[in-house]
Amino acid sequence: MQTREQRPRFASDFGALQKALGGRGGKRSAAGAILYAFDLLYLNGQDLRSLPLGQRRELLGDTLVRARHSSLRFSEEVDVDGGAYLDLACKLGLEGIIANDRDAPHRSGRGGDWLKIKCSQSETFAIIGYEPSPVALGGIGKLLLAARRGDSLVYVGGVGTGFTQASGTALRKQMDKLMVLKSAAGMRGRRKTARWIKPDLLAEISFRAWTDDGKLRHASFKGLREGEDAADMFELD
CATH class of the missing domain: 2.40.50.140 (Nucleic acid-binding proteins)
Structure with a gap:
């Protein structure tokens, strides 16, 4: 998630995001925030967790197109060499990358289907x-x-x-x-x-x-x- 005020800065800044939103329990409205969605677990009361990630993301993309909400964006994916992509993300000052198995259902808890790979520990x-x-x-x-x-x-x-x-x-x-x-x-x-x-x-x-x-x-x-x-x-x- 980012705030519109953060657009001039490309690097990730967790503290700046919290400050922009007023911090934990802050009184400032989050109306200026933009949410990048990357998965869809439920749709119109239907549980989608047993579907493969690729299919869930197709439904997510269609849903966001229909919603036409300026504060909701679709998180794009790329099929590239993970190591090279991580190096690029780190050079750009980002926190890291997320890697997913497109054929896997959603499983609660930690596992190998969903990995957060960070530039710094x-x-x-x-x-x-x-x-x-x-x-x-x-x-x-x-x-x-x-x-x-x-x-x-x-x-x-x-x-x-x-x-x-x-x-x-x-x-x-x-x-x-x-x-x-x-x-x-x-x-x-x-x-x-x-x-x-x-x-x-x-x-x-x-x-x-x-x-x-x-x-x-x-x-x-x-x-x-x-x-x-x-x-x-x-x-x-």
């Missing part, structure tokens, strides 16, 4: 708390993050960069409404200055690598993900 983690700081932007010294392992959450480290004064302040206000006494990842006796919150907020985090003890290295905050994206939370082996 970026994943979704739950925010389970933060360490306050009187000098950091927004008063957030570090966000404390967790990934999913089965039905549990596991602490994977913190992130203290990527905020602006405005985004940091807004995020801290949201977190302070979710305060709890204990860590959702069971971190007893650690980080005495930490303030724990319910793991309701999901953050998109870019990072360079994993440390030997399973923590994020050189992490940076990109923005919040909506709650509906919980299925995308990073899952540990």
Whole structure:
């Protein structure tokens, strides 16, 4: 999705998109947004998930043509060498590419039929708390993050960069409404200055690598993900 105000800039910017839409829970109307649709799971009450992707996309294209809605666009596809196409996307400053099996039905959850291939390592983690700081932007010294392992959450480290004064302040206000006494990842006796919150907020985090003890290295905050994206939370082996 993009906003019309973003047209002069071609590179992907997750934070800029959130700002343009007023951020999570923002009051600004999304009337200026353009949605690029790439799949159709239901049509006029009919479940299309058992159909192959190619057929679902044909129905999607026909539906969008009939809708004639300026804010809805059809996401085009190309049949090319994936590696070369990814290189081109990265050179253009895009987040990455999506690869699909056109003959596959829609299956819920993660699998090999639908792949998101990113130019930089970026994943979704739950925010389970933060360490306050009187000098950091927004008063957030570090966000404390967790990934999913089965039905549990596991602490994977913190992130203290990527905020602006405005985004940091807004995020801290949201977190302070979710305060709890204990860590959702069971971190007893650690980080005495930490303030724990319910793991309701999901953050998109870019990072360079994993440390030997399973923590994020050189992490940076990109923005919040909506709650509906919980299925995308990073899952540990």
